[in-house]
Amino acid sequence: MTLRVYDTRSRSKRIFKPLVDGQVGIYACGITPYSPSHIGHARQAIAFDIIVRWLRKTGFKVNYISNFTDIDDKIISVSSVEGVDFLEVANRNIDDYFQVMDSLNVIRANSYPRVTETIPEIIEMIQDLIDKKHAYVTDDGVYFEIDTAPEKYGQLTGQTLDMVRKGAGGRVENTGSGKRDHRDFALWKSAKEGEPNWISPWGKGRPGWHIECSAMSLKHLGERFDIHGGGTDLVFPHHEAEIFQSECCLGHEPVVQYWLHNGMINIDGEKMSKSVGNFWTVRDALEKIEPLVLRYALINAPYRQPVDFNSVMIDDSISHHGRLLNSYSKALHSSEGLRNDYIGVENLVEAADRIRSGMDDDFNTRIALVEVQSVVKYLASLIDSDEKNPLLMSSYVQWLEEFAGEVLGILPTPEEAISRYEDKMLRRSEIAARVESLLEMRKSARVSKNWVESDRIRDELTEIGVVVEDGPEGTKWRISE
């Protein structure tokens, strides 16, 4: 099977062919750590986590780099409001990032470079751009001059210089900057009084917003690399600026072979933003749902589509994921520690094929989830019947661990699943005697058609977390989810 990926630059799905056979270099724009991570960050991290997982799964050796822009205007403003060092702000939020992303089962990148650790390379790159006449020095910093490479304009957005000139014309006068043209962008910003700064040939200052990614991707992945990713909101101007910087500096194009962009998150159909007040940090979300359920929710749509975060989708995710976990734990328990391939089980082989072709088609996690759901459904019916053949159960376990676990990352470890299961069984045995005696009382109430008493007892059982189910073969009970 062939992997195809949607490339923003060519605006089409292209067959993926890495620069070096069997190896992939991938750079994804990470966060500016000025506040705790929100669910949009989580979506980005998970989207690229899954891309990397799939690339590895299909045999590529992947070098995955994701950066932190740990110096920028907003970090400075938080630090001055709080009266603490800017690095304290950045570090605090980076710690938060790792904590929440770990809990969401995001496999760590090979490296997380930071701007503040890449200053010499950034300065070198800017100097190079000045030497090559692509940049000019002013009182307030260094700027990239768009007119020195006009043909590169609109590579990702399809906009032309004229369009943008019309759209934003005249803005430069208001910025008070030394830009020659409003479309030029800062490579280096001179330090204002009291701002963090580094020494450069152009005086004390700090890097502009876009240059760091050009410098860090060059440093870690080289002069050409395979995939560059990030949220769609970074397409313009950030990624276009990177194209200018990297390609003008290195003198060849393309530096990036494939541009991949994940979609944004909407809340109840509206863009998530602080001003609307519909803003969810990851921790907010985790107060309502478990980490793997959040992960499930965020891969429920293909990564390029917007995800609408609303109560219906949250509830759906909770029940779907719960069903998955339930069946997995039960199958795991019934497999009695056996391990068996699923190769001989026809429906599993077919489901696996469909997942593979779905994932090969621009990492379509939605298709993958559909297959997981249908396998779970089938497994649940097996468990319900008496076909709990340990060997067969272990085939299902194996399948789920491969696709729901390894590929999608929505399965807990077997130890965790078993321990949850056993906790439940333990709880069951702890309350069994009491439940049984209540059920006896209820039974006699029912025999005498005393429905009031019967329902009262059922309510009492509900309160201690027991679900009562009357069936043709008598009354069963289970611990509620």
Place this chain on the structure above:
RNA sequence: GCACGGAUGGCAGAGUAGCUAUGCAAGGGAUUGCAGAUCCCUGGACCCGGGUGCAAAUCCCGGUCCGUGCUCCA
């Protein structure tokens, strides 16, 4: 305004020409004191208008609507 993306049943979302997924929800039935769980069954969609095809959700043209970007943003 310009650019990019999207428009499929109640909802989420597959599907690039021929048989239209899948999940949830809904309706009917079995079971049932009621509820729940389970099982069986069912209906239901391709934004609009043209065009090309024997055949179009799928290709082409025009339009409408929505989202995002054009300013810091994953």
